[in-house]
Amino acid sequence: MEINIAGLKKYYSEKIILDINYLCIEKGTVTGLIGPNGSGKTTLLKIISGLDKDFIGTIKYDSELLNEDIYKKMTLVTQKPYLFRRKAYENIEYPLKIRETDKRIRKQKVEEIMKRFEIGDLRDKKGHLLSGGESQKVSLARALVFEPELLLLDEPTSNIDPESMKIMEREILRFNKEIKGTVLIVTHNIEQARRVCNNIIHLECGKVVY
Amino acid sequence: MVIDIDYIIEGFKEAIQLLIGFDREIYGIVFLSLFVSTSATIISSLICIPFGIHLGIKNFKGKKAFSRLLYTFMSIPSVVVGLVVAIMLSRRGPLGTFDLMYTPKAMIIAQALLVTPLILGLTYSLSKNRGKEIEKVGTTLGANKFDIIILIIKELKVDLMVNVVTSFSRAISEVGAVMIVGGNIKNRTRVMTTTISMMNSMGDYSMAIALGLVLLIISFIINSVIYSYSGED
Ligand SMILES: Nc1ncnc2c1ncn2[C@@H]1O[C@H](COP(=O)(O)OP(=O)(O)OP(=O)(O)O)[C@@H](O)[C@H]1O
Numbered sequence: 001m002e003i004n005i006a007g008l009k010k011y012y013s014e015k016i017i018l019d020i021n022y023l024c025i026e027k028g029t030v031t032g033l034i035g036p037n038g039s040g041k042t043t044l045l046k047i048i049s050g051l052d053k054d055f056i057g058t059i060k061y062d063s064e065l066l067n068e069d070i071y072k073k074m075t076l077v078t079q080k081p082y083l084f085r086r087k088a089y090e091n092i093e094y095p096l097k098i099r100e101t102d103k104r105i106r107k108q109k110v111e112e113i114m115k116r117f118e119i120g121d122l123r124d125k126k127g128h129l130l131s132g133g134e135s136q137k138v139s140l141a142r143a144l145v146f147e148p149e150l151l152l153l154d155e156p157t158s159n160i161d162p163e164s165m166k167i168m169e170r171e172i173l174r175f176n177k178e179i180k181g182t183v184l185i186v187t188h189n190i191e192q193a194r195r196v197c198n199n200i201i202h203l204e205c206g207k208v209v210y
Numbered sequence: 211m212v213i214d215i216d217y218i219i220e221g222f223k224e225a226i227q228l229l230i231g232f233d234r235e236i237y238g239i240v241f242l243s244l245f246v247s248t249s250a251t252i253i254s255s256l257i258c259i260p261f262g263i264h265l266g267i268k269n270f271k272g273k274k275a276f277s278r279l280l281y282t283f284m285s286i287p288s289v290v291v292g293l294v295v296a297i298m299l300s301r302r303g304p305l306g307t308f309d310l311m312y313t314p315k316a317m318i319i320a321q322a323l324l325v326t327p328l329i330l331g332l333t334y335s336l337s338k339n340r341g342k343e344i345e346k347v348g349t350t351l352g353a354n355k356f357d358i359i360i361l362i363i364k365e366l367k368v369d370l371m372v373n374v375v376t377s378f379s380r381a382i383s384e385v386g387a388v389m390i391v392g393g394n395i396k397n398r399t400r401v402m403t404t405t406i407s408m409m410n411s412m413g414d415y416s417m418a419i420a421l422g423l424v425l426l427i428i429s430f431i432i433n434s435v436i437y438s439y440s441g442e443d
């Protein structure tokens with residue numbers, strides 16, 4: 001899959017927040033999205049993921065315009081992730097459950113991803129009681145468990161310690177290499193962008209600057 | 211003026227005797243009250259909770275006006291509901307052929323209607339404040355509309371439970387609606403509140419006191435349930 005954005009404009013009460021003539025996110029890449037606070041990064045992710053459908057312009061996923069079926073193939077991990085008031089294990093299991101994945105496979109997948117993220121100790125902790133960093137880890141695991149085609153990440157490691165940061169970056173790259181998933185990641189950490197991204201988009205005042 | 215306190219004490223004594231003697235009539239009345247109000251609350255909840263959640267997260271024209279209207283209906287007087295239901299169910303009314311007037315069914319309908327704005331309003335306002343965020347997460351993880359309603363119910367289950375129990379207390383303690391559509395017929399449609407108000411006007415206090423005590427105990431249990439639930443997290 002490939003994302004093609006053309007003539008995108010987004011307004012918040014008269015004020016223009018995003019103004020992108022043309023932008024392509026290529027299949028199989030890890031693209032970094034960087035820019036100062038308020039430059040429109042979160043807004044762009046919300047639009048691509050379908051949380052915000054109020055915009056002007058066209059966004060195509062391969063040759064198709066965004067629609068409900070396509071939204072199901074991607075996922076967004078937000079800046080401050082919301083975890084369900086149930087065990088961390090059940091949080092991660094949720095996307096598989098609504099896809100009616102077989103129980104045995106479900107268990108296997110959740111166990112495997114928890115092991116890779118080294119969050120086995122969080123297993124029975126209630127989602128809403130986790131710390132900021134723990135929530136980010138669990139929510140990234142929850143997003144990766146169903147192997148989406150496109151992964152949208154909004155500062156996924158802002159509360160993460162160096163050791164866990166390594167694990168998360170490793171898992172993002174593994175998703176890209178092994179599952180051939182495409183990643184669009186917002187980050188303020190230039191070092192991180194260098195480590196994980198193939199290319200970088202700079203956003204300033206809603207415009208792409210190269 | 212000399213206050214004669216004896217008849218009050220006498221009333222209490224007899225009330226306790228009725229209760230510990232498992233007086234058939236009293237327990238029949240208590241059972242019918244519980245049956246009518248529980249049925250009404252469950253029926254209304256099954257419809258209003260999913261619907262209220264849906265309305266809460268949906269953006270539609272006139273949402274503000276709708277909220278105000280709904281909140282107004284939350285405090286609708288029970289006699290008004292009783293009157294409306296009675297008009298509908300009476301022999302000459304549109305639903306007269308079903309012959310439901312003065313039956314427990316009519317009482318269930320009236321109480322279900324009475325608590326409907328309450329459950330709908332409470333659910334709606336809960337969902338309006340806290341449902342959007344849950345909806346967003348569900349959507350990004352691929353949930354469809356139905357999955358999202360289920361997800362929100364599960365996330366807000368403690369608060370929803372408190373709302374349902376609050377609505378049940380309103381149902382079991384109201385007198386106007388069941389009096390009008392039930393008619394307070396002995397052994398058929400007599401519930402705690404209608405009996406208390408009748409016994410009181412007849413000056414027969416022992417039964418009224420006994421039922422008053424039962425109502426108090428029920429409220430106490432309900433409140434304990436609410437507290438233990440909301441203290442859960
Ligand atoms: N719901 C809203 N109503 C009005 N303005 C909004 C709304 N959401 C965002 N904005 C404005 O849009 C602009 C872009 O916001 P956005 O959240 O996309 O920035 P960002 O690049 O993600 O910033 P940060 O790095 O701080 O996360 C900001 O000026 C913000 O104030």
Ligand SMILES: [Mg+2]
Pocket residue numbers: 041042043079154
């Ligand atoms: Mg942002």
